Every structure is written in C-alpha cells, then in structure tokens.
Amino acid sequence: MKNIVIILGHPDAAGGHYCHAVAEAYRVAAAQAGHMITVLDVARSEVTFLRTKEEWESNTVPDYVRDAQTAIKDADHIVMIYPLWMGDVPALLKAWIEQVFRKGFAFEMDGQNWHGALKGKSARVIVTMGMPGFFYRWFFFAHSLRSLDRNILKFCGIRPVRWSIVGNVEDPSGKVQKKFLETAGLLGSKGM
Template sequence: MGKRIAVIVGHPDPDDNRYGRVLARTYAEAARRAGHEAREIDVGRLDFPLLRTRAEWNAPGALPDSLRAAQQDIGWADHLAIFFPLWMGTVPALLKGFFEQVLRPGFAIAATDDDARYHRLLAGKSARVVVTMGMAAPIYRWYFGAGGVRGLERNILAFCGIAPIRTTMIGMIANRNDSARKRALDRIRRYGTEGR
C-alpha cells in the first residue's frame, strides 16, 4: 500500500526551471508512478502574511484562507518531502513564514498543563528534506555545521513530532554538469519511488 506524501516546494521563486523545483517534480512524479498519493504545496505561489506576534500565532481560527488546503494536506500526509534552496545559510524566509503559519497550536502542537512542554501532534509522520546550495554540501555540513537546516529539523519538524527526518544536500548547483544533475535527479527519483 502506498504512502500519502505532501511535497512542499519551498523555493520562493515561482520559475519552474529552478533546479529545486525540478527535483520536487521528479520526486512527486516518481512517487505517483510507484503507487503513492502525492499532493504538492507550492509555497512560492501562495499569498499569506507573516506573523509578527505570539498572539497572532496562538489565535484560534486565524490561519489565512490561502493556507487552509496546505495545512489539510500536511495533516493528511504520512510523509513530507520538503525542497528548498539554502539562502544565507538557512531556510528562505518565505518557507519559514509558511511553517510558522501552518504549524500552529492545535494543529502541530498542543500545550500541556504546565505550559512548559507541548504535545507533538504530528507524531507518526516522517520527512525528507532536500536542500540545494551554491557551495559544496560537505563544506556546509562540516565547516558551517549545517545550522540552518538543523534548525528546521530540530526546532520545527521534530518539535511537532515528525520523525524520522532524512536530509539530502545537493551542492554546487551553478557548477553541476549534466551528468552530476542527472545523478542527483536519479537519487531523488529513487526516494520518490520508495516514498522516503
């Protein structure tokens, strides 16, 4: 039996030729061919405000209408496949703003009686994070410690209960030749086929 997969395209630029968008499409198409259900959430084409206060984040029923379908798709999914480019060492601001909006209390987390801990309401879901970047991936991972990506994994996804979280970093995007791009696409296609 196939998985239910939400493919989150986190590139703010809506240009379909962006390599990260090509990777996301490749993953979704391979997942569908293998018998999984895949729904795509294109963050770069959504219009929503950024949150500015804790009160806005906690407000019941305050999710913008433009994000209701995206939140429903995340709730429906067994697995999230998240694709984004590394910008200034971390997640693009638009994608971070998207997660702040959709992963609200009552949907992704719930306060416990002592208010110091939270129930993780998205437990049981897994994730694949695919990050493209201009630098070599080992330099980002080992020299810079991959802090921006680890923040997404630990402080957003795992905080909501998502596990396991697997990460794929694809570096040197501007300098990749056709053979290297094909190898990366083949790897992403395999992940989509396997639903992981």
C-alpha cells in the same frame, strides 16, 4: 503506498529552478509507484507574515494555511525542498512554516508541557546549494538544517527526519544535477 506531501520551498513562483526539477522528479516517480501526492508550492501560496502574538494565536487563518494543514494532516510522509539562501531557509518558506505549523495543529500545550501533534509522520528535507554539500555539513555543521530538523519537525513529533544535502547545483557540466534528479526519482518511488 503512502500519502506524500511535497512542500516546494523555492520562493520564485515563476519556476524553472533546480528545486522545481527535484520536486518534479520526486513527484513523477512517486506517482508512478502508486503513492498519493500533493504538492504545496510555497511561492504560489500568497504567504503572509506573522507580526504579533495575537496573529500567531488566532484561529482565523488564511485559506492556504488551512489547505496546507489538511494536506499535512492526511500525509504519511512530508518532503520539503528548498534552496539554501544566506545560510538558511528562504524567508518566504520560513513565514509559511510559521503560519502552517501552529499550536493546535502541529503541537499542543498542556500547561507548561508540549507534545508534538504530528506523530506518525516521517520527513525528508532536500536542501540545494551552490557550495559543496560536504562544506555546508562539516564546516557550517548544517546549522540551519539542524534547526529545522530539531526545532520544528521533531518538535512537532515528525520522526524520522532524513536529509539530502545537494551541493554544487551550479555545476556547469550538469553531472551533479542529473545525478541527484535520479536520486530524487529513486526516493520518490520508495516514498522516502
């Protein structure tokens, strides 16, 4: 059994969005399979934005940062779920990542060299979007997802990083949404 942290990156704290349903489907199935689950809801974290190098390098961090770092440190597997907004992660999630994945926690520097401090963890990134997923992957080359994968998660030592790109989430028939909720449950039960 795995210790799994779900990072719910939808910026609307009111809930009720497809990302919330995906996170819940994953959480329920994972818990039923015996995995330990922690959910970090970015929208409820009172996220603050970093504005200076001094803030970035400070050891004084908000409580939500310390709590998130503890949950991530204890996790075997990280699941990040967010909607594609303007071709990227929502700004609130990006600010949260900048706060949480700091030097000294997520990576270390030895002079000019760096090394990831989160080795031994795996990740699944689930991105939802209105456009067809293949269009994002093949026309836009999944550019923002590739950046998150390479420049943040793998930079911090997290491997493997797997993706689930869920397009057409506004399908009025509900078929796309229902199908991926089943997939999210399957992924949760397997801890993937």
